[in-house]
Amino acid sequence: MDDAWFAIVMLSVSMYVLLDGYDLGIGTLLLLDRDERRRREMVEIVATAWDGNETWLILFGVAAWAGLPTAYGVMLPALYIPLIVMLFSIIARGAAIELISTANDGVPFRWGLAFGLGSLIASFTQGVAIGGLLSGVTVTDGVFTGHTWDFLNAYSVLTGLATVVLYATAGAAFLRLKTEGPLRDRAGAAGRVSLGFTAVLSLVAALSLGATPTGTHLSSPLRVVFFVILVVVAVAGGVVAWIGFGRRPDRLALTGVVAAEVAGLLALLDILVPRVVPPGLTIGEAGAPGATFVVLLVGIGLNIPLVLFYSWYAHHVFRGKYREPQLARPAGLSASAQALRPSGPPAGVPSTTDGAVS
């Protein structure tokens, strides 16, 4: 039963990486673009979905707390600094997205910076947190007893950087799907560069995992087989993404990135399970009592398909290339009167009329 729950915890963290990964990545890419109209378009694309994407992070947190309370109570204090900084960044960028979106047009400089830097730092600290976790956590009697800065080492910095470029690749792939024109072209070029960095950094991170307390020992032949298959899929996904950044159909790059991300996450799990907090804490030890699992699996588990549906729906409504909303004129207001309006265009509408319309 606790294994089934662990699967749900892992599902939420994977969904989070897949979904918020791309919108954090778009934030990072925004820092590299100077064009006001393109910057605004990037924010608008994120604005319709970031809230739902981020909810997977909350589900991950709560699912871990409810189902693996000991792991949760150990992991969070151990990763205090990176997680606090991540929360600061998430606050700043979330507020920035809505404030940009309700501004008349363009991207106000400060909020653009808050969105971009917030996204970049949030990505980095998430990677650092994962690296810090894989570097091992000091646990005595089910309580964290290590030091504040235990998480910080060469390995966690490496995973931090890898996460930044991975998310940027996902962001570029998503922009490829949602945009046309110069933004689409730039996303292709940026995507290839970040994909290259991602490949190198994750290779180094994977090879040096053996030197961390987590280790890379695969205890059974079955695990070895899985691992090999997953690595092949991840590499294939990378290749597909590389091709997709250069040619149509535009969903190709995102497909490749998603395949690579899923395979990479599963490969990591293949090494880790049944441990949840390396080096020693396992699912069984960290788990909650049976009565909790019943309610978790019934109450929350049965809701998961519904939750997946909401995530799908939020993207489905705004499917296809990004286009500006065609706002119905309020009754009685002539087109010329609308043009003369003193208060600027309504919520979330860039005042530009060309460029973004496909």
Next chain:
Amino acid sequence: MSDTMVDLSRWQFALTIAFHMTFPAITVGLAIFLAFVYGAYLRTRKPVYLQIFRFWKRIFAVGFALGVVAGTVITFEFGLNWGPFASATGPVIGPIIGMEVVTAFFVEAGFIGVMLYGDGRVKERTVFLATVLVAIGTVLSTTWIIAANSWLQTPAGYKIVDGQFQPSDWWQVVFNPSFGWRFPHMLLGVLISAAWMITGISAYYLARGREQAFARRTLSLALGVLAVLLPFQLDVGDHVAGSYVGPHQLSKLEALEGNWDSTNTGYNLFVIPDMKNGRDKVKVTVPKVGSWIAKDLSGNTPTPGLASTPKDERPNMWPTFWGFRVMFYGSMLMFAAVLTGLVLRLRRRLYSTTWFHRFLVWLTPIGVLAIIGGWVTAETGRQPWVVYGQLRTADGVSHLSTGAVVFSVVGFVLIYLILALTWVAYVVRQVRRGPLPSDLEPTLLPPAEPVAEMGV
């Protein structure tokens, strides 16, 4: 764990949750309001409703986003600063908040994009449906979070195994003794807060002679809702104190009434407590009212005092007493305003009495202030317990270096200060700019720059 660490973590939690609370306090009610006005627009096709929807949507959008990001912090703070607490209560509280995530957060998050950005991109009915679902989500969210908090106040349906709380009866866990009164109290509280916000901003326009059609409709609606909800809240609030605080958390009642010995039959209006020596330095009391509140009209029933609680189980009287007074005095002010509004309405002068409009502008944040006051009472009054009577707050704090917690406290203070100022400035700017014109009225001309600052 040192006292400093406990205090720092408590201050951080208090700060982050008070900041978070400000936004749901407004957005739950606003979501319902937006669903109502968009529904009214679809039914009547009167442009003014669309105008109201579009205007309030912008204030809602930023408030909602701030509530979401500030709420994400809370989820992680349980584990970050309160690791041993999280470990001990996870099996009971975790699933409740998990239910909140899957039944409320995801619904809200899935449809908020359509609600806010769907205008002009998707069908009108889809926007309406999304708005209704978001409103339902916010109410469900309130339900679950109050269930979780109420369990901490009056834990039930659990057993303790190896220092961990384990659920034995989920029905009792969720419908614990205090949930039944605290939930309606909170729900009414957030609806009332939103109504004051709408009232205040509508009154601002009326006071300045702007946006008449728009402002009259929202003022009338919000004041009408308040006139219905406030009497209910008075009754429910009375039950919260009488049916839950008194029987289940006597020390909280002792502290919030500001008494030490159990002889006072009056009601304390003003108290400066002396925690160390167990007495009040200054006390202003109205005779007999304390007894009346306890439903004894003879005026002879005394209110219990904090001296009857062992010294190491006493909450701090300062925040408990004054938090309650902020809520209580705030509610008196609300009553006075709503009654005045009723009188003016009956005399057909509601839209023309400028002094009353100016007064209402000042009341814009009063609902939020009352909620924060009430919350301070609820949370400080149950100290030193985090799970009442079972787990002390001091035993729930994480093993962290002081520097790390100081860093996070300072960071939160700075970020939240900036965001709070940004939020107020944003609302003020939106209000000054006003709603987009709904038709070819003279409002098409640029609105005159406001001459004097109005407190919002």
